[in-house]
Amino acid sequence: MRRWILALAAMTLLAVACAEEAPSADGGSPSSSAEENQTAAECTDEYKADLFAPDILTIATGNPAYEPWYGGKSEAGSEWKSGDFTGDPHSGEGYESAFAYALAEEMGFSADQVNWLAVTFNKSFAPGPKDFDFAMQQISILPKREKAVDFSAGYFDVNQALIANEGSPAIGVTTLAGLKDLKLGAPIGTTSLQVIEELVQPTQEAAAYDDLDLALKDLKNGQLDGVVVDFPTAFYGYADVVVGQFPDLGGEQEQFGLAFETDSSLVECANIAIEAMRDDGRLDDLKSEWLEVDTSVPVFS
Amino acid sequence: MTEAIRIEGLHKSFGDLEVLRGLNLQVDDHEVVCLIGASGSGKSTLLRCIDLLEPVDAGRIWIEGDEVTAAGVDPNAVRRRIGIVFQAFNLFPHMTVMRNVTLAQEKALDRSSAEARAKATELLTRFGLSDKADDYPDRLSGGQQQRVAIARALALDPDVMLLDEVTSALDPVLVAEVLDAIRELAGAGMTMVIATHEMGFARDVAHRVAFLEDGRILEQGAPEQMFTGPREAATRTFLDRIIAAGRM
């Protein structure tokens, strides 16, 4: 008898859950500004009610924050501890940190009006109200992700590369086919992992790690033949050799974007800022200042 | 006639409590000796010491002329020669009756399983339990279980059987069947030391009755003499109490 009760209860719950839901309290799609040619600062001013903290731009990123995206020495009392390969977002050094402050300025915030929040990767897209305005953590814009977050326009064109240490069988390989029998790894949540699975299709399962340094540890131990990371990270010296770069997934240029809460009106404002920075070359300047990239590295064919 | 058991100056303490204080006892082959005495007088302890289940503090014990308390004696070998049955039967509940009786034969005596089974069947039949051979102990009555326990001990062909109040835990209705089994054993000439409260039975079966008091054998003698005309005052008091409790 008890079993029937349980079954009945379960079915009731299921029926209710699948039923029509009440319309959500949030409004519909973000209203676009009536005016064209509005500056990012003006836009932000218009929607400043949407800010998490009044008059403050709160940005979420991961901890540790890896070079060359975040550099510099950590400030006193900062959650981020800088080291050989890690930096502090507060420093303004490193591509993303520098980009963040430039973006903030464009949107009408001074450097003091920028707050950083350390979050796990999952937190940047978990459902529910956020403690930040947007997340910036080398997050690639992917269609499936659009259901959970609203992406800004891309602020960086990213390619993937393979790094390895001396003595690895990966060194000298120039074709995707040549990589098939190797043991490769990448951090979770990155397109690096997708690249291995879709472009290389290795015979041995790719190893997926929580964090870049765990992948590098296995690389050092010899348990991995190579690690796939984005281009700028590859050249930062995490491993001995950059073996090669990968062609684009699905023929489309991969880009990093800022991840906003769905239906946030501030995306518009950020986009205006990003386009402005792209048009006047500031994005390129940031790139040349903070990222060393050797484009002569061969592409796997 | 050889001595089956000889005990000299046996001392045994549990912590501060001295239970056996220099006890002496001889039992001849084929003799049946009943131990009587109040609870705590040391009957159980004495039997367990004879079987080397308890280490003795002082004193010497001989079984069939071999000193078992000497250094270097293998206690397991000694225990194979002595059969002991306890008040609480202690059958192995996870084995059938048959297996209970054959296990020690095979492991301790190295008998073949055919031999062991044959011996077991013989004993179980003798005690009227042959139809229970494939049952588990929990399906048997207390009296039946105790008879299995006796058969299990007998299966090793011991020189001596020690019975420690084997009917005390039984329903009165079931006591008779166990006493009958013991009577039969005695009749067949088994050397036995029986601790018991069943005075009528002791009178019937024993060649000698020994009264334990204060960790020693205070008085012993033929049953008739012990029960009708005990010499010691303590013996008299004890027997009076038994009669008053209606147990004789």
Added chain:
Amino acid sequence: MSEPEVFSPMGTPGLDPRFPRGDRRSKILGGGSARTTWVAVLSTVVFFTVAGLLIVRSTGWPEVRQSFFDAEEFRYAFPEIVQKFGWNVFIFCVAEVLVLALALLIAVLRSLPGPVFAPLRILAAGYTDIFRGVPTILVIAMFGFGMPALQLKGLPNSDLVWAILSLTLVYSAYVAEVYRAGIESIHPSQVAAARSLGLTRGQALRHVVLPQAVRRVIPPLLNDFIGLQKDSALIAFLGFTEALQRARIIQANDFNFTPYVALALIYLCITIPQTRLVDWLIARERTKRQGGAEL
């Protein structure tokens, strides 16, 4: 007073003397009559409906639903995760066999009597303390990342081996205690009886104590096995792609938590039957223990 009816099928008021509180099944529902049964059913339905509606009408529900219960994502993720779950099954089956053996050894070592065996007892006790005292994930991480780093010749480099080994070491500590409790629950008179028959200590242990002890502790053994099944997912931390890792990869790629729900469902499918089995075994032991008393 009228005579009690001899038999009353569920639904008719009346008393069956065999079941003083009414039909055994409807006893759970708090009564013996049809009416109480229907009240129970009704109140259950009402309760869950109200609870369900409260959840569904909450403002955050659409987001949570899309994030955790997305049908399309589920359809995509489920087959992938189930396929990888085969690795988990392999891991916990192999580990369990090793655990049952190693734990028995440790339990026996720990119960060896006499001063000469003291070092073995201390070793066994220390082992148990250490591996029960450190979080399992740490043990796996230390072995999985630390051992290969030592670069010792002859040591396997495989995550799989280190994960199985770590799980075995940790769970053997728990299971050894379970065995030990079982062994100690066997009344010393059993050992006395065995020894009085001339069996050695070892023979008594092997033939009399252990068979009874192990049988007694099957429910807690099964519980620990269920724990082991769940902890097989911890190998994900080493980068090995079993079911949890696959779920995390999909989750991170698609920004969606539905793969986790899929994995949880898979786990429930195997653990719930086992927990029911444990319940049944415990109930059966109880009736057997009571039923086997003196006649």
